[in-house]
Amino acid sequence: MRPERSAVIDLSAIQHNIRRLAAVASPAKVMAVVKADGYGHGAIPAARAALTAGATWLGVAHISEALALRDAGIDAPLLAWLHTPESNFGAAVAAGIDLGCSGWELERIATVARDQERPARVHLKIDTGLGRNGATAASWDRLVGEAMEYQDQGLLRVVGIFSHLAVADEPRRPETDQQLAAFREALATAEDAGVDPEVRHLANTPATLSRPDTHFDLVRVGLGMYGLSPFSDQTSADLGLQPAMSLRTVVAQCKDVPKDQGVSYGLHYRTADASTLGLIPLGYGDGIPRVASGGPVRIAGTTYPVVGRIAMDQMVVDLGGHAEGADIAGVGSEVEIFGSGMAGGPTADDWARAAGTINYEIVTRISSRVPREYVNDQAKPVVEMQ
Numbered sequence: 001m002r003p004e005r006s007a008v009i010d011l012s013a014i015q016h017n018i019r020r021l022a023a024v025a026s027p028a029k030v031m032a033v034v035k036a037d038g039y040g041h042g043a044i045p046a047a048r049a050a051l052t053a054g055a056t057w058l059g060v061a062h063i064s065e066a067l068a069l070r071d072a073g074i075d076a077p078l079l080a081w082l083h084t085p086e087s088n089f090g091a092a093v094a095a096g097i098d099l100g101c102s103g104w105e106l107e108r109i110a111t112v113a114r115d116q117e118r119p120a121r122v123h124l125k126i127d128t129g130l131g132r133n134g135a136t137a138a139s140w141d142r143l144v145g146e147a148m149e150y151q152d153q154g155l156l157r158v159v160g161i162f163s164h165l166a167v168a169d170e171p172r173r174p175e176t177d178q179q180l181a182a183f184r185e186a187l188a189t190a191e192d193a194g195v196d197p198e199v200r201h202l203a204n205t206p207a208t209l210s211r212p213d214t215h216f217d218l219v220r221v222g223l224g225m226y227g228l229s230p231f232s233d234q235t236s237a238d239l240g241l242q243p244a245m246s247l248r249t250v251v252a253q254c255k256d257v258p259k260d261q262g263v264s265y266g267l268h269y270r271t272a273d274a275s276t277l278g279l280i281p282l283g284y285g286d287g288i289p290r291v292a293s294g295g296p297v298r299i300a301g302t303t304y305p306v307v308g309r310i311a312m313d314q315m316v317v318d319l320g321g322h323a324e325g326a327d328i329a330g331v332g333s334e335v336e337i338f339g340s341g342m343a344g345g346p347t348a349d350d351w352a353r354a355a356g357t358i359n360y361e362i363v364t365r366i367s368s369r370v371p372r373e374y375v376n377d378q379a380k381p382v383v384e385m386q
């Protein structure tokens, strides 16, 4: 039986998006970023789909996320870049996971490599202006020097140099040029010190799509592989991308109510006339933002705004009067919260606007309470008929 509520993940859409991004990035290679459970799409199936479509690297924030991919049997080059002193560097080196390194991690990585008699693979990170992770320009020379000493001792190899952009989603802002210049300078310093990296990487999805001069050897794409647009003035379709997640359910209850019926906690909505209310069994406990009242829901071909407060488990739409001849929604009618956007259906972008956030957050926050349903899995081996 079909789950009564599901996030349907179209794996062929992920493959399409990876192919599209790979064509844009070529000759640079593609790292599929599958952190945060693949932005809510499921890290393992998303990673597999991306690898079959031409991505050659995987990226995650945490070592724990990388280990889960290795445990699933995925052996592609894999980078984890966000660590604390409690991160399991030993397990990462043992599993052949590449490690981003901004400073203090270097000594820890060298220590576990010495213990395991196995050289670690390190990507040195320079902060070119984002102000988060990465070595400052002032500490870069020292980090590079220390890394090369460990490399000479056979404890590690500096396989990558990377940085992260702050405003690539706003292509007209000048800071991307400044970050690019700072990155080139850091690369030159590292190369002067003898670093010969396999991959230099800077671009995220927006830079991949709008700034070819940031591509270097590898682009790190997250949002785009899931088919969403990072730009406020361009849709997925404008970019040739297909949203991979559709959130759907069925109507749980439908009832006729009189004029002035209050709806949901606080009674902030009242029916303007005698009407019919449809109950949607999804709420903030499923990851729908509580503030997103007014967000669009499509039922039987018509889009309705959510009225009244979104609760933990449910939300309500006002189906209006009984439009004659219309395809009336009823209990069990299919409900689309967001999806591909085709034929004018609601999108994650619509929900982002309703919630005052970005599409990244809308898909990522759909909770594990909502079963994922995978469709169009071309990564499965095809059984040849004799």
Ligand SMILES: *Cc1c(COP(=O)(O)O)cnc(C)c1O
Pocket (backbone or CB within 6 Å): 033, 035, 081, 164, 203, 204, 205, 206, 220, 221, 222, 223, 224, 230
């Ligand atoms: C999340 C992340 C990315 C992917 O960014 P998108 O905008 O989703 O493509 C790339 N690099 C780093 C370091 C990240 O943290």
